[in-house]
Amino acid sequence: MKFSIERAALLKAISQAQSVVERRNTIPILANVLIEAEGGNVSFRATDLDIEVVDKTIAQVERAGATTVSAVLLHEIVRKLPDGALIKLTDDGAAGRLTVEAGRSNFSLATLPREDFPVMASSEYTSNFTAKASVLRRLFDKSKFAISTEETRYYLNGVYMHISESEGGKVLRCVATDGHRLARIDAEMPEGAADMPGVIVPRKTVNEMRKLLDVDDAEIAVSVSETKIRFATPEITLTSKVIDGTFPDYTRVIPTGNTRKLEVDAAEFAKAVDRVATVSSERSRAVKLSLDEDRLILSVNAPDSGAADEELVVAYGDERLEIGFNAKYLLEIASQVDRENAVFMFNSSADPTLMREGNDTSAIYVVMPMRV
Structure with missing residues (x-):
């Protein structure tokens, strides 16, 4: 594998990946990001087995291939390289090393085989719809402060996203509560969302997904099943397991x-x-x-x-x-x-x-x- 990429593009992609990986884990491969280069694109994939993020970006690919390298280490190196640098990444495959070159800087990083990298099983999504980034941002930003941090009530450790009835008809609703305070936020129901199963989106997923929502007019493709939820833009796909539990009847406390x-x-x-x-x-x-x-x-x-x-x-x-x-x-x-x-x-x-x-x-x- 061999490709060249601008520092800004690489930093953006690797930032998203390294924030998903768990700093402390007993499985070494989970600390790594899977880099796959093919055609004119390079994708960066990271997972903690509950969330998976894939960031696809344009690069000059000289030789297709794939490898895995420490996400945090690569992020630190790229962050410290000068603005505007063109970075060349080369993996010879045999030596188990990834070479990172930029100007006069040269790094050689240990890699692990791509075959060891766990890829999240795809799910049969029962509901697919699109929503404006600004709409999703409002729903999650205004509700996430009320998410519970109490692990014993795990079913409150996320935002309950579902379709509900309101005075004006059906709405897409997000609810979070920790027993002391509650937030209930409504938005117009997107086309195609009527049959969406109610899911509890975990706190970490809410924080990671929030990074996709900075461009107001961006259309976010949302796919939901009983066990997973996926948010996707043309460049980034975030897939997450949902919390396996029943959210309490919040209407009784309003x-x-x-x-x-x-x-x-x-x-x-x-x-x-x-x-x-x-x-x-x-x-x-x-x-x-x-x-x-x-x-x-x-x-x-x-x-x-x-x-x-x-x-x-x-x-x-x-x-x-x-x-x-x-x-x-x-x-x-x-x-x-x-x-x-x-x-x-x-x-x-x-x-x-x-x-x-x-x-x-x-x-x-x-x-x-x-x-x-």
């Missing part, structure tokens, strides 16, 4: 009878929460919201470090209410608001609170209160 309405500037609210939470020794300490007519007082009382309060002018016309929340949860939810105003709907100091952006119900958040 309050429908909350009538006390608070409207507040989302950015001002987030900054105020952040400021008063500074005196809290633990991030989990509650921030108290004291609501009166058109007035909100945020306060923290930490006996070991101090106290703080801040007053905000808000739109609130219901009876007086005091309610406490985890400062971190409030900040994360407030930071999801793209519009100017955040609307909080309360029932009592012990009941879940609903939050949305203005009158938009396509993105709603639920947060459980804390005792203060």
Whole structure:
């Protein structure tokens, strides 16, 4: 195998690959990236046995072939080479070495046989559709903060992507929850997605897939089966196993009878929460919201470090209410608001609170209160 490739193209491809491989694993081949050169293209394939990413890029291929080399090591070398460099990669096959040349720099890296590299079994996808990158990015970006990190409740360690009914008809919906807060985000259902099985997309897959979604107008081909999900652009294909479990009935925890309405500037609210939470020794300490007519007082009382309060002018016309929340949860939810105003709907100091952006119900958040 022998080919030449521009540094920028190689760095982009190898960056995606090296982020998938597990740094600590007992199977040496899983630390490697499979490089396959043929025609005018070179593909870089990496896997951790749960996720597989293939990045195809244009290169000047002199001799077709394939080999595997440490993904992290190759990434570090390419990252440190000068911008604009033309990099030549040569694998002679016999010596088990890959030569990397760029200008006066020369590296010889150990390889492992391509035959040892595990390729993820292809799946029969029952649903295939395309969606704009901007749509998928919104669905996952606004929900992923609520993914649980508790391994015992493994079925909450991802985003539940499914088709659901809403007031305006069927929607493509993403839901994540950790039991303390919940995010439910809707988008118009893409053509061909009506029969999509509901799947739980793992946290790592969500983070890796996010890298495909930077170009707003890019069309992402999505394929779903009961066990796998695939996101593809013309250059990159990301295939992942889905979490084998049943996502709980999240509709039961979304309050429908909350009538006390608070409207507040989302950015001002987030900054105020952040400021008063500074005196809290633990991030989990509650921030108290004291609501009166058109007035909100945020306060923290930490006996070991101090106290703080801040007053905000808000739109609130219901009876007086005091309610406490985890400062971190409030900040994360407030930071999801793209519009100017955040609307909080309360029932009592012990009941879940609903939050949305203005009158938009396509993105709603639920947060459980804390005792203060």
